[in-house]
Amino acid sequence: MLSDGRRQVVDFYLAGETFGFEVSRTHSFFAEAMVATSTRTHCLADNTGTQPELLGLALHGMLRAQEHILVIGRQTAMERVAGFLLDMSDRQGGLKHFDLPMSRLDIADYLGLTIETVSRVFAKLRASGLIKLRSIRCVEIIEKTALRGLCA
C-alpha cells in the first residue's frame, strides 16, 4: 500500500498454495483471507531438507510477479480482465463456471484498475456473449477461445 491509501494486490492464493516468504526482517506486504482459511507456517531455518522446494516456490513467485508486471504495465483494461478470468478458471480446474472468492475492489487492486472499470469490462464481456454472470460472484465462460483472443 501507499501512504495515501492506494492499494495494490500482488497476488491471490488458492487452497494449498504457499505465500509470505520475504527476505528482510521487516515485511513489506500483508495478506487477507477472503474465505474461511487455515494456514500452516513453515520455518526457513528449520532444516535444509525443505530448501530445494522453497527455491522452486520462490522462483515460481518471481515468475508470476514478473509476468504480472507485463500485464499491469502494458495491457489494456479488457486484456487484464480477460486474462484474469482465464487464470482464475484454470487455477480452479478449468471448469465451465467458477466462483470469484474476492470482491470487485480486490480484483481492481490486483489489476491496477478501479472497481468501476472492472465492472464495465465485465458488462461488456457479458453483452458480447463471452461470459455469463450466474451470480455476482459466479462466472461462466461461454467463449473461451474468444476470451483468449482478447488477452493479446
Place this chain on the structure above:
Amino acid sequence: MLSDGRRQVVDFYLAGETFGFEVSRTHSFFAEAMVATSTRTHCLADNTGTQPELLGLALHGMLRAQEHILVIGRQTAMERVAGFLLDMSDRQGGLKHFDLPMSRLDIADYLGLTIETVSRVFAKLRASGLIKLRSIRCVEIIEKTALRGLCA
C-alpha cells in the same frame, strides 16, 4: 513482450548482480546488454552448496518484482520517474550525479510509460529545479528530499 510488440522491462541489473533464473525449461524473458558486459553463468544443479545463496537471490528478486507491481499499478508518471531516479542514484552509490546506462525507451518500458511521458516528466523536474541534466544520460539530483517527497 506481447505479440504485438508492446514491451515491458522487468528490471535493470548493474555490475555484480545476478539475473536470469527461471523455473521452467521454456524461458519467458530475455536480457539485453546496455553497456560493455561480461557474464558468468551458474548451474542450478551444480552443488547444493550454492542453494542457500540462490534462495536469497530469488526472494530478493520476487520482492523487487512485487514492489514494482505497486509502482506500475498505482503510481503516477511523476512518482514513477522520481522513484526510478532515486533508485538508480542509490544503486550507484548515492553520488550527486550518475549516468543512466539505458535509453529513454528502456526507462519508459520499465516504468510502463511512453518515451514522451518520461521526457516530459524529466523536463518538469528540471524546470522545478529538482534535477539537472548534465548531459542526456547524466543526471544530477539537486533536491533529493523534495524528490523523495514526490514518490508518495
Place this chain on the structure above:
DNA sequence: CGTGTGCTTGATATCAGTCAATGATTGTGG
C-alpha cells in the same frame, strides 16, 4: 421491512498516449 454494503451505470474530467514536427548527437563516407 429498513439499513448497509457492494455492484452497476452514467456523466464528466484528467492523465498519459498518439501523432507529428523539430532538435541534438553520433557515426560514416567522401
Place this chain on the structure above:
DNA sequence: CCACAATCATTGACTGATATCAAGCACACG
C-alpha cells in the same frame, strides 16, 4: 574536416482510455 544520414530525445497539439464523481440498484442481514 565536413556533409549527410541515422538514431535518439524533446516539444507541441490533440485524442482517448481510464479515473473520478455521483446516482441508482440488488442483495444480505438484523
